[in-house]
Amino acid sequence: MSLFSWFFTLWHSSASSLLLVGLVGRQLGLRVGLQVAQTATCSRWSTPSDQGLFQDGDVVIGGLFNIYNKPSAIDHDFTQLPHLLAIYRNCIKILTNTSLISLNSFLCGHSLENLPLQYVYAMVFALEEINHSTTLLPGVKLGYRIHDSCAFPLWAVQAALSLAAGNSTSCDQPVPLIIGGDSSITAQILSRILGPLSVPLMSYTASCPCLSDRHQFPNFFRTIPSDIYQAWAIGRLVIHFKWTWIGAVLENSDYGLTAIKGAGVCLAFVETLNRENIVSEVRRAALIIQASTARVILVFTWYTDARELFVTDRQFLASEAWSTSGDLLQSRVTSQVASGVVGVAIRSSTIPAFENYIRSLNPSHRPDDKFLREFWEKVFGCTSLPLCNGTESLEGVQNHFTDTSQLRVTYNVYLAVYAAAHALHSLLSCSHRENSPEKNTSTCYFPKHIKPIELLQYLSNLNVTTPQGDLFYFHGADIPAKYDLVNWQKTPEGSLKLVLIGHVDGFDIHLNESAIQWSTGSNQIPVSVCSESCPPGTRMANRKGEPVCCFDCIPCAEREISNKTDSLQCERCPPEFWSNVERTACIPRQLDFLSFDDALGITLTTTAVSGAMVTTAVFVVFLYYRQTPVVRANNSELSFLLLLSLKLCFLCSLVFIGRPSDWSCWLQQAAFGISFVLCVSCLQVKTIVVLAAFRSARPGAEALMKWFGPGQQRGSVCLFTFIQVIICIIWLTLSPPVPQPDLDTPGLKVTLKCAMVSVLGFSLVLGYIGLLACTCLLLAFLARKLPDNFNEAKLITFSMLIFCVVWVSFVPAYVSSPGKYAVAVEIFSILTSSYGLLLCIFAPKCFIILLRPEKNTKKHLMAR
Template structure:
């Protein structure tokens, strides 16, 4: 059962009874809002003076500390007025239920308050002439007894008829502090806690009268999250308490830092053995190597005992400030097996000059009314009879945790709380705003007439330097966060010692990583991840239905890189760069082009040169046999011009091979366009001449050949060619092709090609060639039925069919070919169409001229 539920069951019967007690023999004047103004007679809360520690003064400060742990039973039969009964049981340490040692830390807190008040009373600078007193009660480690003690302080003490205290130092736990703050809130009475750390208490709208010298858990959670980030722990388990000192704030900070929780186990103290066993089995089964524990010391002890039973000693534990400095876990030989290497956040330690001397000089004979000291003395020295022992006992040479002051943590928080209260009282009594404009002055108070609401205002404006030369001020309810980072390290003797390995100031962490000893006993940082970090060259891909810390590593695509470990995504390289083989860096793309040195370039060059040589050989044959009927009958002048144009077609393909330059890009397209127009023009004119020759043989058509004489033939070829020349000149003048890398094609190698700045110009060149080819094909088709021996039309028809087929297939092949292969396709089209024309037209003639000379006669050619 939680404190809140326990409180709610007792509240209806207990708290009214407490309030009824305060009405016995007391007349209180009330204002609206339940503000206590003044007692008419001495308050009687049924709290005898021997149940606490008291010292009267001009101003009395209240204190609440957990001295005993067993609250008295309450009589709920309503047959008599409830009476305050003191707690029983032994003096307790900070854990309340320690089996192995009694540290009496809360008793040290009590005397830290006493020491601070006495130190202030002897000061000539702080509250001069004003004596501070104290009324310290035992809150019994239960919220309801803290409420009863606080109400006793609010009502005044019957033994001296003292006025109510203007401030209470107490509220040891966050739950107790919340309850007390809500009860004291309508009275505007400040409550200053030295250990309550819940971040919820920073809410000024709910707790306007609350202050603390303990940092908020928000900063502790942020520090733990930063540690997880620093050591790359993305997969951790959590064991938390079933109260507001649980996981909420820690979980928010950890998840905000990108850390995933493998599991969350909640411990209920009412069934701690079974709960701890269940949590231990979860820890053993989990793949998380780092475990965060945010709970009270006693819960941790039971958890470690259960882990020892199942032999789980290889986990790295992160400790919250609630147990990070506990000596019992380190000194217990059973739990120390599990606790080796604990890394924790602890309340900032400090020293209080003179405090150890003060503690060692305490003696019951000097403080006869101090019940706490008397019982402590009896337990330390084994004195159970009165008078106490023989009077020679002393703490000066004793080795006892009560007198250990080398690293004060909560004790120093109590000391700071007293000084904060004193400085606020000093500012209130000295009227610091006396010179401010009218209407803004704070009323100067007298020690006997201090109003808690005025003191609360001054607490909010505090800014002073402590005796340890540290600046102190409140930010709302909180002070600037300061923590120690501690590490539990094994000594040569086998025990564990506490070592300071860093500090936390607000959101800044200062860590000496080399000084850390991990749970493995080495300096090697443990690894706790759901998935290993993705190496450079890969990216993280989340697994469906699993936390973001569980992922697969996917290699980056081509052209993308990741140059660091754990990249969530790959980055695309700039267009001028490409990813290397490992996808870890962008490297400059290599320029690629159809070279004379590669196999494809050599093959095409060989084909082009061979075509040119064959054309030359045919030219030589025709030239040698130019007087024979076969050459003369087929328009020898156009045949020689056709052979010349074919040779140019073969040779112009060589311009496409090699590194493109400004001039080569311009020349190659012009040479290609003009050469093929010259070639196709010759074929077209030859076809027209054949048609005209046979048409002129008909009656009445004798004059037709006058229009197709040698001069007209040369002029027609020249005209057709000049049109292409004009197109090329305009195109190359306005928007010529330029050498440009083709960055759109993926790959490390980028093709340097002649980019067509004007597609229209290139289309006109090809379109004009296609127009002439189609015209030649049509004319040759019309002449296909002429006498065979005199007819070149069939040869021209077949050659033009091949020509057109090649260039029709060229367009999709060119568009779909990547990089330099597009250039190779164009060269192949040039060579294929050139070879088609050469062999289709001249191969049969060469065959007759060279191999069948008997057919190379006029009679044979004139025969039908």
């Protein structure tokens, strides 16, 4: 239940309440059921705070201010009577033997507040300034009726209704506009009550975003920005200084909860302060601040609550409610722990001649001003004016009332008066009315006949320039957002001073970062994070079950980089690039291939050249001993052709080494395929000849050898080889292999190899070689036991068996080998199969020719 509702219920439900109403009505002229009708001709609403400032005028503007302070905060632990109920129980004694000012002081907390009193005289000063203006409302005198709302919504409602109903004593008309509503709660109550009357309410401190709703509060205006902008400005500061882990202590109201909406940072804790138990709540929040790992603490509450929250080794962010509090800045205790505070403050401005006006005030010049008289008595120690000698002056007095160095809320009051004056000026000017029945007529209004709803319409369309040169207009209930950014800095004497470090205009922030003195006493920005920033080369990975600002830094994977701090994810490098060691940049991948300079390349080259040389040596031996039986018995012509093909096989492996190019990619596959087909074809024909020779020895098979003469043998070899040549030509014509980097292979080095564009073509080449090899192996196997002392079919069988094993193993080895090692596997297979053929077929023959010449006879060879 709100304070107003509770108070109102108590007032109407108890006998003591009725007695209080009667007594207050007798003293103040309050018209209630228990009061006897007065003789005045005009009815009036009255309030306990009816002691105010009044000035007649053609148009009278109402004002509500908290001139007396709130009672000190207490916890409601139900061990003592509530504060308001205690007031009622003592009210009878007070009303019977004390003055109205004493009653007002008792109800409001016994103390006249200096700063709100300055607001009052800012309104009075502005009205007097306008009355002397020749351009704004010329010929129209503005008056005022200013009441004390005493920081209680009930008092504010009564005072507002009194202003809206008029004054019975002088029969004043109701005021067309009220400047007041010190808090958002009070402003909401007043706006709802005055809404049906269409009386504009213009607040100078009510900043709740809820009041921007024109459907609920169509008659509300304010000269303070909405807290939406303040929360946004604080959020921008937090982001600017990279504070991602902060604590928040908030007033449990719309004002406090607005601060954390859309903050964009992680909150280590959020503590809300309830006014009912404020003392214990503040103590608990202070302990939480002390225990938290957050180094930056946002405090969105009233300055009296913030006083107990300061702990050492923390950077505080202040809302406008306490960022400029003189009580805190001047406190010795606060100065020890609260230096470095950074806060958002209501924009300060100057009011020319206002300081002179304040210091020239004197009760002798304003005998009816009871507020000034009480202030005078308080400042100069006089209990009543006659005891003062009349020479007192405010020239040398330094307090909140006389301090005009930074006018913030005071300027808002001043601005509200000028906004009302400009709206009145437009209303009282004879202007064309679009809704007039006659289109070409003008409507003129007179001060005594102004209706609140008419003034409300002109306020909504207000667009003027202030005396300070600022553009001023209402967007709904709101004005353009303007704030100061302030910093609490220590002076050499150890006290605190307020330093301007920037300002906010709408959604633009202008900050002088070098002027800030932090809580550490240096210019080094404090660090407040849950996790340290992730350096380039890593990415943030959220911890399960923790806020998003708490994370681990995971290094980027291969081929991924992050080139900025706190990257959410790593970016993948393009295919032709790779990540560097630090994973911070993509660098071009280095082309790698099997070169003649590599150890592996040198080894394979040496092996290939050695094989070619050995083949050449065998060729020379066979050529030299070509007339011997061993050479002649095994078809010397095919043997020489076989040696030539083996030499080509050794030499074709060299084409695979070195940087691949278009011609080398074509040549290596064609040379490989044709050389091996030529080699296997020779072996196959030799095997067929052996079989035919032994078959022809049988009776009736003499004509079989006629089909396998030298011409047929050469023709068969050419035919088998020609088929491979045709396959290679078609393959290399339609889709030849091309040099291409193997970008799918991981690593900084990428292999440049001959990519098989057509796998079918390569498969046909290998398949055809495999077909001939298998056929040759089968024929040789069938001829291995033919009766002869030197049966070459046995040698061919072993050689083709090695050949087939090598090339069957080649396929999985080639597929699984990375980069240039795949090329090495192919060269190794070529060399291994070539050496297998060379050694298995020609090594035994060379052994006999060179080392066992006695066996190199026809008789020995024909022996069974």
